[in-house]
Amino acid sequence: MPAIREVRLKSRPSGLPVHDNFEVATVDLADPGPGEVQVKNLWMTVDPYMRGRMNDVKSYAPPFQLGKVMDGGAIGQVTASNDPAFNEGDLVQSGFGWREGFNASAKSLQKLDPRDLPPQAFLGVAGMPGLTAYAGLLRIAALKDGDVVFVSGAAGAVGSLVCQIAKAKGHKVIGSAGGSEKVAFLKEIGVDHAIDYKAEKDLTQALLAAAPDGIDVYFDNVGGDHLEAALNAAKLFSRFAICGMISIYNATEPQPGPRNLAMLIGKNIRMEGFIVSHHFDMMPKFIEDLSGWVRDGKVTWKETVFEGIEKAPDAFVGLFKGENLGKMLVKLA
């Protein structure tokens, strides 16, 4: 593997990212040094949260650097190893960004036991997006018996698992997504009411039609109008897990918050933001639960796959155009 390609941040986007914000470079890969392992990536992930890191602002993760490779997770295979812990052919999980391969110290890699799952599932349903759904619904929103659950971005990697966990636990679930294909998928996974937000004039009305008595839990991937509708439909003591606000990630001006935020008071609503990295302690229990749900046919998932690292920018931009059904992935080999 003498030469590999990688995707770098060429310029910072204003609004929706465009092709010109990225550049594909070819670099030579040296032989792995002492204690190092050489990895050929098979799959890489693009996720909405990466948009925030393209801006040059302080946040929970440092911004991507101009001229440097885009950060992110990948699943790869060991092609050469100078460390006894790894053998050629081992599957590994890593976080070295949008590239076809790399050398890294053995301790920066995690060996992957795929169990009965395809390896790329560990970038989606069995990875960070999966744990995000699990921790957000069960710990942040503190799901309890009888809760009516509303999920926005419900056909995405996180949202579709939130819906299915809630269904597996016997809840009434309302999911919102854009377009008939996504709505069909929501019905397929057993969501009680699927709202096509692109076809609705009044999201509050649509939500209240699906949940006339209101909602107890809102899992927010979208923000904006969806959050406003959820506040309108919220019951007393409802809990909102704020996971993402994809509706505003590409805004060039700060976007106003919901106009009905004062409803928090009278309805005693708890609204809590979270990022998954503070909930890694739940990973073992999550994988155990997930395996059971998959085995029992209670959890399934979709992938939208772009092929070739040169397509990674398209895959990423597609997230904000709603082009993905389930997890957006790039297949590298």
Next chain:
Amino acid sequence: MPAIREVRLKSRPSGLPVHDNFEVATVDLADPGPGEVQVKNLWMTVDPYMRGRMNDVKSYAPPFQLGKVMDGGAIGQVTASNDPAFNEGDLVQSGFGWREGFNASAKSLQKLDPRDLPPQAFLGVAGMPGLTAYAGLLRIAALKDGDVVFVSGAAGAVGSLVCQIAKAKGHKVIGSAGGSEKVAFLKEIGVDHAIDYKAEKDLTQALLAAAPDGIDVYFDNVGGDHLEAALNAAKLFSRFAICGMISIYNATEPQPGPRNLAMLIGKNIRMEGFIVSHHFDMMPKFIEDLSGWVRDGKVTWKETVFEGIEKAPDAFVGLFKGENLGKMLVKLA
């Protein structure tokens, strides 16, 4: 007491309430019936939350009715009793609205033991506003050691007690209020940094100057710009107790929420609205703690008093003009 005056809702306000929304009526008071008690009110309360009930919308409490007396709490004295549980001269707490006196069944009254406090304190620091401060800070915001606390509306009935409880527990406290008189009061009660928001161009900057490392707890009485600044200055895992949003109560159009609400996610902020009536279980412990703090000189309070029931509308409207320092009260006798 053959004739008493009462204040009725004449018309619903659009925006800031005005005199013409109220009317003072004189009614004859019959002798108390069997099992009834006659009460002469000494003090009545006006509170910001009452503004919401002047609108004809469904909320946590039903709207006030046109032509009917304004609802609210009062402290009075028994003038005649047909129930063995009450004697002439007893102090009682009641919720029969803006009126000089009334007859009511004995079981709808609460006998008041003022301990060492003036009776009107039970409409303020030792009443609902006091419990609001206590429950909001200790239960909703879950105050813990080392927290830096920011309080808006800090010179009001609720806010000034929040500040003092936090100080009594050894916290760094930043309070915001409008005008030099209120700022002087905040310093008097030991607030570490008093922000005069009327004199500040940039509330975020002022807050970060007072708390360079950020805030852990925000007690919100105001909403709007204050909430936005608090989000900007919030630390990871900070907790916001959303008690009131007086900045928007009189808005005739829905007001946009904070433009930086997405900060909830990266900062893992918990934002929780509440109303005091769900926290009455804390009352005995609150009164016990409060008595200790008052005895030790750690809690004091201010009252702004209007005299005569005909002044009740002025007192009420004054709340939204920032005319009160501490609890706004109307002295009826």
